[in-house]
Amino acid sequence: MVKDKKTKPSKELPLGFVDRQEKELLIRDFVISNIKEVMIKYGFQYLETPSFEYTDSIGKFLPDKDRPDAGVFSFKDENKWLSLRYDLTAPLARYVAKNYLEIPKPFKRYQLGTVWRNEKPGPGRFREFLQFDADCVGTKNLQSDAELCILVSEILERCGLNKNDYIVNISSRKITDKLFEKLKINSKDQILSTLRALDKIDRLGWDEAKKLLGEGRKDKSGDYTKGSNLKKDQIKIIEDTLKGKTTDSEDVLEITKIFEAYNFKNYKFDPSVIRGLEYYTGPIFEVNLNFDVKNAKGQTIQFGSIGGGGRYDNLVNNFGNLDCPATGISIGLDRLVFALMQKKDFKIKISRPVVICTFDKLRTKEYIEILTKLRNSNISSEIYPGEGKLKKQMEYANKIGSPAVILYGDDEIKSGKATLKNLKTGNESSVKTEDLANEIKKLL
RNA sequence: GCAGCAGUAGCUCAGUUGGUUAGAGCACUAGUUUGUGGAACUAGGGGUCGGUGGUUCGAAUCCACCCUGCUGUACCA
Structure with missing residues (x-):
């Protein structure tokens, strides 16, 4: 299939919508x-x-032809207008x-x-x-x-x-x-525009708000707003x-x-x-x-x-x-x-998994044994989900903010002790696999 | 909607009397280290310079229009 640049989907988000991390x-x-x-x-x-209601049920009248979406998102379904x-x-x-x-x-x-x-x-x-x-x-x-x-x-x-x-x-x-x-x-227009002007007092101050009550006001971008006279x-x-x-x-x-x-x-x-x-x-x-x-x-x-x-x-x-x-x-x-998020003293804890590094596909069974022990102890953990050298795996663990990695290669398997590396301090220790969960809990 | 400012690599930005092949830092990939991240060094990939049209021998650079973003303002049940 030939890919034409012009037909590539846009990676941009619609105006006013955001990804939240x-x-x-x-x-x-x-x-x-x-x-x-x-x-x-x-x-x-x-x-x-529900997210949708009939448009008139939530206080919007039928959208007019010129701006069918004035203020709300609407569409016509079986002759009835629905709105978010x-x-x-x-x-x-x-x-x-x-x-x-x-x-x-x-x-x-x-x-x-x-x-x-x-x-x-x-x-x-x-x-x-x-x-x-x-x-x-x-x-x-x-x-x-x-x-x-x-x-x-x-x-x-x-x-x-x-x-x-x-x-x-x-x-x-x-x-x-x-x-x-x-x-x-008494006029409805004047009441509404006066209320709007008063609503802005805390933002603009009395002097500016009074201009809106009177003839009108020019904002700092140069735009002019009519007042309520x-x-x-x-x-x-x-x-x-x-x-x-x-x-x-x-x-x-x-x-x-x-x-x-x-x-x-x-x-x-x-x-x-x-x-x-x-x-x-x-x-x-x-x-x-x-x-x-x-x-x-x-x-x-x-x-x-x-x-x-x-x-x-x-x-x-x-x-x-x-x-x-x-x-x-x-x-x-x-x-x-x-x-x-802007309050300096506000902190939220984000849990990141301990990463079990992989050396050899033939050892998958051993990795899963360790993983199961950790997860049974309610420790956030995973086997490195990709493929690649140890260095790449360490970089991954570091990037996701993992607290520790577990190295369990041939040397460790022979001795029955895994290497536990604390990624914050860089310290490594040799730990019996049955003690791993407890050792990890100490450093979390 | 109206107004001001801005769009150059994934991100932050350099780049004017218009002139070879458009740059840097960070990020990314690979290597120095085939079992060790956060530091360093080396190499590499990555851009229709927001879009379209115009002026010109030649445009990221000048002009027009459009699009998008930020900020203010309006509306906000």
């Missing part, structure tokens, strides 16, 4: 095991829903609506799953990522909201973050709702209201009281917390990291929050006439892992 995956596993333990402790059920889920909250609302009569009320569930977004990736943001989501459905009791913040904090601290590394910012959608009422801001006195009232460190918001006051009862202090009232625009109706929370995150080139990047959530009392109701208040929180696990 062992270190990252092991840290992710560590995070997940912490999550599961905490969720059991807090009394949440484990749920899984873009979060775990919308599928939960669908699940609750479908199983409304059977589920306990309130219903506390958690879920871990990959979600997909068809949008431009940024630093530490991809188009495919793993999300953790915990929700409490079927009660207006704000203890649920508080519990979600506390459980996320416990997860973060179990993963190795300390109280200086993160903070939970809380606010309530009702604060901005009231404010807009007072200022007679509020009047100066309106902007002033917004600024005065939101800059206050205290609030008369009932939501916030009540949650604060519950936090106090838990003796939980790692939170801050921050009225610039806005989160999603569409469905939140009450308390909203956002989890932010307090340390710098750098990219592969060592530049500090705008990392944003690693998670957040809030109360959405109307979402389930969209599926029918179901009065079903709810509150939830999610963490972007890959982003958390990305951040954890």
Whole structure:
């Protein structure tokens, strides 16, 4: 078969998708095991829903012809549009609506799953990522909201973050709702663009955010963003209201009281917390990291929050006439892992096998005897999987980070003692084959 | 989507008044050592210089368009 260069498959990945290697995956596993333990402790059920949903079930309307994939990945199957889920909250609302009569009320569930977004990736943001989501459905009791913040904090601290590394910012959608009422801001467009501008205060600062509230703003690349055209006195009232460190918001006051009862202090009232625009109706929370995150080139990047959530009392109701208040929180696990990898004091153990070097194919039986002994002792081990000289085998063992190699050639077989070489120190010792497992455990 | 910057070997990058056969370090392969890695030395393989078109006797180098990446910004249920 003639190979034409032009027909060679591409080795590049699609935009926004990445290969994830062992270190990252092991840290992710560590995070997940912490999550599961905490969720059991807090009394949440484990749920899984499918990757695909009908597009309209998860809050997307039929894709239009020009951009059939705006925001999500979709395709048409038997005349119905399907989409890959873009979060775990919308599928939960669908699940609750479908199983409304059977589920306990309130219903506390958690879920871990990959979600997909068809949008431009940024630093530490991809188009495919793993999300953790915990929700409490079927009660207006704000203890649920508080519990979600506390459980996320416990997860973060179990993963190795300390109280200086993160903070939970809380606010309530009702604060901005009231404010807009007072200022007679009624147009939906203006409300949305104002919320967006306020959402950027922590990143841009008040001076820049105020430009977005007014006429518009030019960013440092020279790009211009239109503002929401509020009047100066309106902007002033917004600024005065939101800059206050205290609030008369009932939501916030009540949650604060519950936090106090838990003796939980790692939170801050921050009225610039806005989160999603569409469905939140009450308390909203956002989890932010307090340390710098750098990219592969060592530049500090705008990392944003690693998670957040809030109360959405109307979402389930969209599926029918179901009065079903709810509150939830999610963490972007890959982003958390990305951040954890940058903490200097964070270490994860990666097990690499002891390599049994091969000298002679006729000795395969002897190698397997040793291998079986080691594996029966639960020691990660392998017979050199390739072919080649001892030097090549040593290079292999060194490259994979193996702790030791075992040399068992004719000389050793005659004497019944294998040579055990510690690859860290270079020391070699002669060990009876039945003692190998114990000797290796000493150097691991 | 918009904007700025950038694409030369697997990786990091040199390479301007446009001129033989396009370089270095690391990595890779082989050897110095046919039973010893992480050090050294020797030799070797590997590039349509992001793509297409143009200017020119001649283009990695100049021009146009396109593609891709990074960063910011917008959108983000």
